[in-house]
Amino acid sequence: MTKHMLVFMTASDEEAGARIAKGLVEEKLAACVNIIPQVRSIYRWKGEVYDEKEVMLVAKTASTLAPAIVSRVRELHSYDLPEVICLPIATGSGEYLDWIDQSLDLPSESDEEGEL
Numbered sequence: 001m002t003k004h005m006l007v008f009m010t011a012s013d014e015e016a017g018a019r020i021a022k023g024l025v026e027e028k029l030a031a032c033v034n035i036i037p038q039v040r041s042i043y044r045w046k047g048e049v050y051d052e053k054e055v056m057l058v059a060k061t062a063s064t065l066a067p068a069i070v071s072r073v074r075e076l077h078s079y080d081l082p083e084v085i086c087l088p089i090a091t092g093s094g095e096y097l098d099w100i101d102q103s104l105d106l107p108s109e110s111d112e113e114g115e116l
Helices: 012-027 063-076 096-105
Strands: 004-011 032-045 048-062 082-090
Touching: 004 012, 004 063, 012 032, 012 048, 012 063, 032 096, 048 063, 048 096
Parallel strands: none
Antiparallel strands: 004 048, 004 082, 032 048
């Protein structure tokens, strides 16, 4: 499994997106969340086709934290069914990927080995 992930999410507007982004970064679930304003989403929901303006969020995180992000976004989000899609990062700048790790609340290697 890859060590790092990009997590794509949408929100209704920049204020809602910023609330989610700040929550994820403050809780050290994401190292960074980009807010891309004004994306257009066309989708089917409950039998109707919608054409809406939203914002796109792109979070950088560790693979081990992706399930926690999915759960936390469900809690923070106003949508009944928020978009949360996780994609692996195959490669990238080593220094940037290290920074992601340093910015997150990751278990230490000794924690992973069961040591105290």
